[in-house]
Amino acid sequence: MESRPIEIKPLFHYWPNSTALTFSGWGCNFLCPWCQNYELSWARRPLYERRVNPQELVETAVRAGDEGVCASFNEPATLFDYLIDVGLEARRRGLYATLVTNGYFTLKAVEALVEAGYDGWAVDIKGCPQASKRHPRVLPGVDHRIVYRNARRILDLGGHVEMIYLVVTGYNEECADWIIEKHLDTLGEDVPLHVNRYYPANKWRQPPTRLGVLLGIAEKARRAGINYVYVGNVGDPGLEVTRCPRCGRVLVARRGYRVVYWNLDYSGGKYRCPHCGHPIPIRGRYVPGKNWLPPWRL
Numbered sequence: 001m002e003s004r005p006i007e008i009k010p011l012f013h014y015w016p017n018s019t020a021l022t023f024s025g026w027g028c029n030f031l032c033p034w035c036q037n038y039e040l041s042w043a044r045r046p047l048y049e050r051r052v053n054p055q056e057l058v059e060t061a062v063r064a065g066d067e068g069v070c071a072s073f074n075e076p077a078t079l080f081d082y083l084i085d086v087g088l089e090a091r092r093r094g095l096y097a098t099l100v101t102n103g104y105f106t107l108k109a110v111e112a113l114v115e116a117g118y119d120g121w122a123v124d125i126k127g128c129p130q131a132s133k134r135h136p137r138v139l140p141g142v143d144h145r146i147v148y149r150n151a152r153r154i155l156d157l158g159g160h161v162e163m164i165y166l167v168v169t170g171y172n173e174e175c176a177d178w179i180i181e182k183h184l185d186t187l188g189e190d191v192p193l194h195v196n197r198y199y200p201a202n203k204w205r206q207p208p209t210r211l212g213v214l215l216g217i218a219e220k221a222r223r224a225g226i227n228y229v230y231v232g233n234v235g236d237p238g239l240e241v242t243r244c245p246r247c248g249r250v251l252v253a254r255r256g257y258r259v260v261y262w263n264l265d266y267s268g269g270k271y272r273c274p275h276c277g278h279p280i281p282i283r284g285r286y287v288p289g290k291n292w293l294p295p296w297r298l
């Protein structure tokens with residue numbers, strides 16, 4: 001486990017510039033052949049014997065000065081009971097709780113997690129019906145509509161959701177139209193969409209996603225009406241700025257997973273564009289002055 005910026009999840013509209021103590025177990029209910037964390041997610045037994053109880057984990061976050069905790073790296077669904085205990089303990093200590101997940105839960109499980117305090121969800125959408133038909137041996141049996149059903153339920157329960165579409169060369173580029181349509185129909189225009197570059201990993205050896213493909217999908221999503229579209233994993237801060245959907249002004253800029261420009265008004269419990277007053281959906285509060293260096297740079 002380690003403290004990591006919230007922007008790395010990526011969550012851009014949730015406690016901006018905060019850090020979360022990020023933890024994992026092992027295993028996954030999917031086996032994506034391109035998984036960057038396959039050493040953890042494909043493992044059949046723990047790689048490390050270190051066990052940390054929920055109280056100890058949250059205490060570590062408090063001591064590190066983190067604003068929250070985050071289950072990530074492998075699929076958090078595999079840690080379900082532990083997650084519930086961590087969420088409750090985090091709430092008791094005044095921290096937020098988040099998940100980076102493939103979103104493949106039962107509704108009952110989603111409800112229990114939100115109830116336990118998980119109000120920030122970075123949800124991956126892996127594919128679409130066309131990709132499943134064309135590649136039946138990749139994620140066999142997965143019904144991608146369930147991910148949207150669950151994301152909708154999280155929103156209805158008052159949670160915050162950001163969707164991540166990792167555009168995997170040779171697998172799901174053709175899913176863009178379906179994903180944009182489902183996003184707008186199920187979640188609405190104000191839920192952020194991250195269009196992210198894939199890099200070869202594990203068993204998937206196709207080349208990294210071409211920048212032109214990512215930019216084309218992002219443009220299509222914006223034109224269709226999604227208000228907050230970001231292009232990630234390409235190292236271009238210009239593709240990670242938040243603009244006001246009404247007047248187009250830049251409100252937030254990010255670099256290296258940190259907020260480097262923040263220009264929003266806050267009143268009545270809401271963030272607004274200071275130029276035209278349009279409400280900007282942000283969960284939690286901006287945490288100023290919190291720089292972060294990856295552990296290997298310290």
Ligand code: SF4
Pocket residue numbers: 028029030031032034035036037038041073074075102
């Ligand atoms: S769902 Fe996530 S953790 Fe699981 S195999 Fe796929 S990329 Fe890896």
